[in-house]
Structure formats: C-alpha cells, structure tokens
Amino acid sequence: MQASLEQLSQIIVFAGLEIAEKISLQPYTQVQRHRKAEIILSEGSELVLSSISQKFTILFPR
Known part of the structure; x- marks a missing residue:
C-alpha cells in the first residue's frame, strides 16, 4: 500500500x-510493518531522495 500524505508528514x-514534493514521492513509497525494536536502518545508511535532489546519511547519537 502506498503511503498517504499524512503518513509521509x-x-x-x-x-x-x-x-x-510529497505527492511526487508517493509512487515510490510502500507501507510496511516491522517488529518492535527491529533495525530497519543502520548508522551510515544513505537515504537518497533523487526526485528532490537531496541526500541524507543516517547518523545515530552515541
């Protein structure tokens, strides 16, 4: 299922x-369920948002 604008927000x-910008991202989204405490991103993982030309690197505080 595609994410709603409210979910993206x-x-x-x-x-x-x-x-x-959120509307342009919607076709690339998929709502998924994960177990509590499941790791879905790790430090240094990159999240690239090519449709808006932004790149984020996930950093976790120590």
Whole structure:
C-alpha cells in the first residue's frame, strides 16, 4: 500500500517538504510493518531522495 500524505508528514525527513514534493514521492513509497525494536536502518545508511535532489546519511547519537 502506498503511503498517504499524512503518513509521509509523520516521518521527520519528509515533514518539511512541500505538498507537491510529497505527492511526487508517493509512487515510490510502500507501507510496511516491522517488529518492535527491529533495525530497519543502520548508522551510515544513505537515504537518497533523487526526485528532490537531496541526500541524507543516517547518523545515530552515541
């Protein structure tokens, strides 16, 4: 299932995007469920948002 605009807005890295940018990301989204405490990203993982030309590197505080 594709993520809704509301769901995308709840994700910190997408929260500040304009509505048009979120709409352009929607076709590339997929809602998935994960177990509590399951690791889905690790430090140094890259999240590339090519449709808005931004790249994020995931860093976790120590």
